[in-house]
Amino acid sequence: MSAQRLAEQFESLEKQDHAARLGMWMFLGSETLLFGALFAAYAYYRGIYPAEFVQALHHNSVALGTTNTVVLITSSFTVALAVHFIRESRNRLAAGLLALSTAFGAVFLVVKGIEYTHHIHENALPTGMYSFVDQPPNGVVLGYTLYWFMTGLHGLHVVAGMIMLSVVGVLCWKGRYGAHRNVAVENVGLYWHLVDVVWIFLWPLFYLTD
Amino acid sequence: MISAHVTTPKLVVSWLALLALTFLSFGISRAGLGEAELFIALGISVVKTFVVLFIFMHLVEQRFANRLIVSLTFLFIALLVTLTVADPLTRKTFPPRPDPAAHPYP
Numbered sequence: 216m217s218a219q220r221l222a223e224q225f226e227s228l229e230k231q232d233h234a235a236r237l238g239m240w241m242f243l244g245s246e247t248l249l250f251g252a253l254f255a256a257y258a259y260y261r262g263i264y265p266a267e268f269v270q271a272l273h274h275n276s277v278a279l280g281t282t283n284t285v286v287l288i289t290s291s292f293t294v295a296l297a298v299h300f301i302r303e304s305r306n307r308l309a310a311g312l313l314a315l316s317t318a319f320g321a322v323f324l325v326v327k328g329i330e331y332t333h334h335i336h337e338n339a340l341p342t343g344m345y346s347f348v349d350q351p352p353n354g355v356v357l358g359y360t361l362y363w364f365m366t367g368l369h370g371l372h373v374v375a376g377m378i379m380l381s382v383v384g385v386l387c388w389k390g391r392y393g394a395h396r397n398v399a400v401e402n403v404g405l406y407w408h409l410v411d412v413v414w415i416f417l418w419p420l421f422y423l424t425d
Numbered sequence: 426m427i428s429a430h431v432t433t434p435k436l437v438v439s440w441l442a443l444l445a446l447t448f449l450s451f452g453i454s455r456a457g458l459g460e461a462e463l464f465i466a467l468g469i470s471v472v473k474t475f476v477v478l479f480i481f482m483h484l485v486e487q488r489f490a491n492r493l494i495v496s497l498t499f500l501f502i503a504l505l506v507t508l509t510v511a512d513p514l515t516r517k518t519f520p521p522r523p524d525p526a527a528h529p530y531p
Binding site for chain 1: 431432433436437439440443444447450451454462463466467469470473474477478480481482483487488490491494495497498501502505506509510512513514522523
């Protein structure tokens, strides 16, 4: 395990870690405002078109959506365990758990890809491309457009999270992190948990509607 | 600084609790309660979020400054969503929605 370097602007390693953690929380706060605006758009249009939203989103597979919820929650759990073990300098175990979490992220994307493929075959597409039903009412098109945009943006976050998880996973394996140097692992974990939290809200809004 | 420590058993219990809440949410959504379902499901999601925040994200053992950011984030999102949705839900004098005859897509 290599020792952590203290940058000259900090008095102590504790303060340096606190600054890194605080910065990550602020970044997550700004991320939630990005998704918050989309949730506000969803609430607004669902307020205007309650029946049409239910009609449009009823088409989504509850089984696949619920599978993905379980997969993401479990991946969050394995990330939390990895952070726990790297604090005890159990590098190989932490690296394995981070690899497992990355694999769960891949499973999530595969399931989402299966759903997207079905939607594309059925012409359940966003905006003017939507032709799953003839002459769809405005609310149906809006509901499905929000579905594609919000799950698509979330999917991009999953990809970004997987890249970061695999990078810190490899560095854990190589022994870069340990009991006294792990704030990077923690911060990547925080990002992954945010991705999980966003899905925790997307799931009831887009799958549990009928 | 660290007031509580997140241990492995706590992580396992949180994970099982999150799975249980997921299936509870799923079960309630099949019960046919109508409009109330959405609000129950979102309420369960908020509970799940707090489990993730405080245990998985170790917020329980961090400084107040970090908890302040999370509380403010929640507050601002709640304000954003409720004030936005208050508009369409309280319209009495305006048309509640655009004219359906005016189809926006070709």
